[in-house]
Amino acid sequence: MGTLGNVGKALGIAGGVVVAGLAYAHLETKLFRVRRATMPVLPPGQRPIRVLHVSDLHLTPSQRTKQAWVRSLAALEPDLVINTGDNFGHEKSLAPLLDVLGQLMDVPGAFVMGSNDYHAPTFKNPARYLLPDARVVREDKVALPTESLTKAFTDAGWVDLDNSRGLVELRDGRTIGLVGMDDPHLDRDIMPEPGRAPGEEDAVLRLGVVHAPYKRVLNQLKDDGVDAIIAGHTHGGQLCLPFYGALVTNCDLDRRRASGLHGWPGARPDREGGEDSTWLHVSAGAGTSPYAQVRFACRPEATLLTLTASPK
16 A cells, blocks of 8 residues: 555544544533532531532533433432532523423522523634633623523522522521622622621531632632532533543633532642641533533533531
8 A cells, every 4th residue: 555545544544533532522411420429517416418519501402311310310319409500501491491400499409600591602612711711702692581590499499699698498407508609700709798697507517609610709708617619610621631631620720620529729628738628519510512512531410419527
């Protein structure tokens, strides 16, 4: 075989690898999983609390597989549901969203909004995600039914934590203090005035909740004295490389904390160097933008966090 033939064969193989890689990356967006983690944050002697963290659904009306999976999460029987935003993937998604979240909305819960709860996703150059600030200012954004979603959540008893403090009562009578902020990715975050929600003096712990884990809001929540912070937004990087991890976080959080259980600002509180840290959980989320339906080495997820008594 001549040189041109060898080159052609090599290009053909390379092209096949690229096509196969893209096909798998699209397939991975449907390989949903429930990740489980344990946080020892409760006072000694407290019974465990199961918290289901749902984030970044980016749901569209046609995503039947995702809808069935979200419905199935109710079988986990959580004590508390935390939704960290970016529920919409399409302007017509309100009805399917409320349908698939219906059983979970019967559970005590709290929520904050993300950018894709205010405006529908738009096409962006994928290369922008590699920039330090990937945000794009557009004048042609399609407004979403944010108020209708908020009303449905609050009517179900979920606590709206957008720039607010709150208190949630579990079915066993225990209470959890909450503080949250609206989406920092849209610069909508305003830290609530110092203080505590009414009745919070008897709470078994305090949680901070936010969509995008920008450093400024993590610092504010830590300074407020929360026991743990729960966030989403990053998609876990969405595209990860073996032995390297996430390429980006789409905010100023470091790549190492793109998803999973960590400490802020140092190591995890249960590890050396984490004595002054607060627990931080970042969800890789369950969806993607409809204009970038790929994931690699970063499966879509919800997390069941089991809060246990601290050994201290």
